[in-house]
Amino acid sequence: MTKRFSVQQVVDALRVVLPAKAEQVPLHEPVFAGNEWLYVKECLDTGWVSSVGRYVDRFEQMLREYTGVKHAVAVVNGTAALHICLKLVDVQPGDEVLVPALTFVATANAVHYCGAVPHFVDSSLETLGLDPGKLEAYLREIVDVRPDGCWNKETGRRIKAVVPMHTFGHPVDLDALVDVCQRYRLELVEDAAESLGSYYKGRHTGNWGRVSALSFNGNKIVTTGGGGAILTNDESLGKLAKHLTTTAKVPHAWAFWHDQVGYNYRLPNINAALGCAQLENLPTFVERKRSLLHAYQAAFAGVEGVQIFREPSFAKSNYWLHTLLLDEEYADFRDELLEAANSAGIQARPAWTLMHRLPMYAQCPRMDLSVAEQLERRIVNIPSSANLEANHGEA
Template sequence: MNEKIIAFIRQLYQTNASIPLHAPYFSGKERQYLSDTLDSTFVSSVGKYVDQFEQQIQTFTGCTKAVATVNGTAALHSALYMAGVKAGDLVITQPLTFVATCNALYHMGAEPVFVDVSLDTLSLCPQALLQFLQQQAATDAAGCFLKSTGQRIKAVMPMHTFGHPAALDELLQICQQWQLILVEDAAESLGSFYKGRHTGTIGQFAALSFNGNKIITTGGGGMLLCANAADGAHAKHLTTTAKVAHRWEFYHDEPGFNYRLPNLNAALGCAQMESLPYFLQQKRKVAMHYKAFFAATDYQFIDEPAQCSANFWLNAVLCPDQQRRDALLQSTNDAGVMTRPVWQLMHHLPAFKQALRGDLRCAEDIASRLVNLPSSVTEAL
């Protein structure tokens, strides 16, 4: 079976060379905009492309305000800060995520609480979340707290895994009932829609990433999405060192962050955004080819959840068992076809192994069987 999978992927990408997991694709005005930035000498955090990139993201996602940051982790940190998360607070998230989700919490002095994921979405499971809250949390006039320690539970942060939207309606309803703020880790889901609304626009705050392996890239970069205009204005102020505008004085009216995206990176992002509809179209074609191929096998292709449109950032398949997962990883990588397992679950990592957690049996099962497959945009289709 592994040889058939390798042959199929090579046919899909029409190459005998090494096939990466996800490579950036530059087919538009990237060089033109970068050259324009160099000619202008405005290569740092002041320049027309930063504002233009923010506007493009706002228009595409439909968010109220987008604030460009140096990377996705900075956007996550800013989102959590704006949500009022402080040292000692708890934030409920999922163990099946990239480490940046938890790193942002760690460096704020906050702690993650791990709740299981759903096989339907690979994201935070509403039923598991509600069960955890009913068993271990309570509310008072100040909000939600953990009954055993009195620690404040400030937010819930699902991650839209591989671009597949989480069950946002259910999660938002639970957050409202339990006085929690919904912060979406939408790092991987630019171009994904939940019931017609773009991911990152349902929660109060969200974060996007434009790392080199994302559906569009700025080299390094991120974006904070805000549902409220006043929050968006404050976030932009904070991420620009909280400097009060003046012709020559340097005055900062509160502690801020030096998180503003450089104009050079934003120029790349502006060009990439012009190609995003094409990228989404081509990546859906790749995904549908995988879906058709695996339909006649005992491997389960991870498809988009019902009533959702995923960007299919990374295609994934669930192997029948861990032994066959390991064999697939070995044979594909030996053949120059890059595949990867899902990330190590967060509670398995040294920094977070002591974190409070619920029953994580679904996350454990997925992690033992999932393989990510090459998912780059290709003109071969």
Template sequence: MFEQLKDLIRSMYPGENTIPLHRPSFSQEEASAVAACINSTFVSSVGPEIGEFEKLIAKFCDSGYAIATVNGTAALHLSLHVLGVHSGDIVLTQSLSFAATGHAILQTGAKPVYIDIALPEGSMCPEALLHFLEEECKQQENICIHKASKRRIAACVPMHSFGEPAKIAAIAEICRNWSIPLVEDAAEALGSFTEGKHCGTFGTFGILSFNGNKIMTTGAGGMILCKNETLAKRLKHVSTTAKIPDPFEFRHSEAGFNYRLPNLNASLGIAQYKKLPAFLNKKKTIHREYRVFFQRFCYKLVNNPEAQSNHWLNTVIMNSAEEKEELLQFLKVHDIQARPAWYPLHRQQHLQSVTDLPLPQTDWLYSRAVSLPSSVPFEAPCYD
């Protein structure tokens, strides 16, 4: 099967010596947009492209508002900060995630508690979440309290793994019933929909990433999706060092962050956004190629069959940890980049949980998952 997979990947990316896991797709449109921004001299955190980019993403996601940030980690930290997450609190999340999810929690002074994932989508399991809350927590004056540690459950941060939508509607309902603010880590899920809504719009906030390896990029960048105007204004205020508008004086209303996306990056994002429909269509084709191939050999992909995924990374589930390692080494020898899932956060010393919950599905998927090349292999046409 390995040889046939190598041939399939080579056929999808003809003429390339080393095939990357995921890379950006640029053309003259991006170069012209960035050059125009440079010529305007508005290259830092003030400029018209930032506002335009925010409006485009807010409209695409139907989120009401979108606040651009320097990266997805900053977007997540800012979201938790504005929600009032602080030292001594607990934030529920999943261990199968990029370390930035855990690091943003630590930045607030809170501690993580990891909820196991569900398959085949590889994201937080609603049943596991509800079981933890019913067994180990209580509600006290509309606050959820972890009984053993007496800490407040200040937020829940599920992640849409590999761009595949989580069972987020069920998670959102549980969070509402238990008075827990929901922040979706949709860093990889731009263009993914479930229950008729874009990922990142089910909770109080949702965050996106525009890192260089995402489905569209601003080089580095992130976005917070928000439907509440008051909260959106506060997010923007705090992300701009909490500076009070004044033509002369530098006065600040509170401790703020320098988290705004530079205008230069936003200009790149606008050009990339025009190609997003083409990117998503090609992603469908790539996913279909992999799905048909692996069905022949009785392997499954991480996938939510009930949702509309952007198929950011196609991730196959191998039969064993040994077979996973064999595939990674085989593809490496043939100059094809692949990677395992993120090393689980609960196994990393600085990201230890307040309580040790069993995470059998997380450990099982990590031991078998291999993400395969999923870049858009052509220069997508730019259109309005």
């Protein structure tokens, strides 16, 4: 029997899961159901609202305890966190940094802030993130590995680092990527902006990179309004991260002495207070999102031409954004589906425009990106808020 694809059938399946009376169902909205009001009010009552205060310290401690990473430095947003991560591993102007073409623009922008050049690499159908096997085969052809690093034979530039992004919360194959980094003398910097609450082989993301970056934007699983964090298991880098993000000011009771160019990137206490309350509920948020997966799977069980993306076998994902994957033969229906869903009050969106298609990055080096280009045509993100949990049990 020939498969048939119906946009209306997909929209109807979404309606089965989503609140029937809601005029608009957002793609992802924060849930404030804990101590947010209490903690933020304390900041207002005491006047401790800026970048010094007990909630900043507590937020960093909670991040360390939850992720198992030894050092956490809270900053103003995820892009700032990634920028400092690249500085910490000594990315220099003119270096190349390997980043997925399928990512949010901040990943490439952070490279550009360092004066470095994004070098775009392909994705995996299994993870939606960077493909270590395809990357290794590509590097084997284009680089020279020398005592002073990895050098691109085609451009003459040093390739300093690789930045995998855990797409929609799904971890990339980190063991395989670590092997590639060791073989080609590359620094590993995890863009874990979307993967707070996600685990690779039982260990939280952010533990494989020499440094890693988190985001707490308003649409993330945990939010501080804005906000981000730098994670590292390297004590010296943890101290340097805090120093650089505090304008490189040498501690003193009254004197203003800065020993290098620093950045005013520290997270305000009032934002950290919000984050502390959110982190208290993170396990519940993850459980609800994984329960929402079951509801979507049941609703789409009989829908032809589309599938709900599932975490790779080696991972436990936070399912930050639930993802529909259209069959390749029906990829041309993507925009019609987006129009129909949004017209029905169901916010849905495509994947990001691939980085090499953006005007400022069109001339950057890149490998064959056929999988990323395929995924760009096929991905539709659907409502994923933790308050949509439907009590269908644990995934």
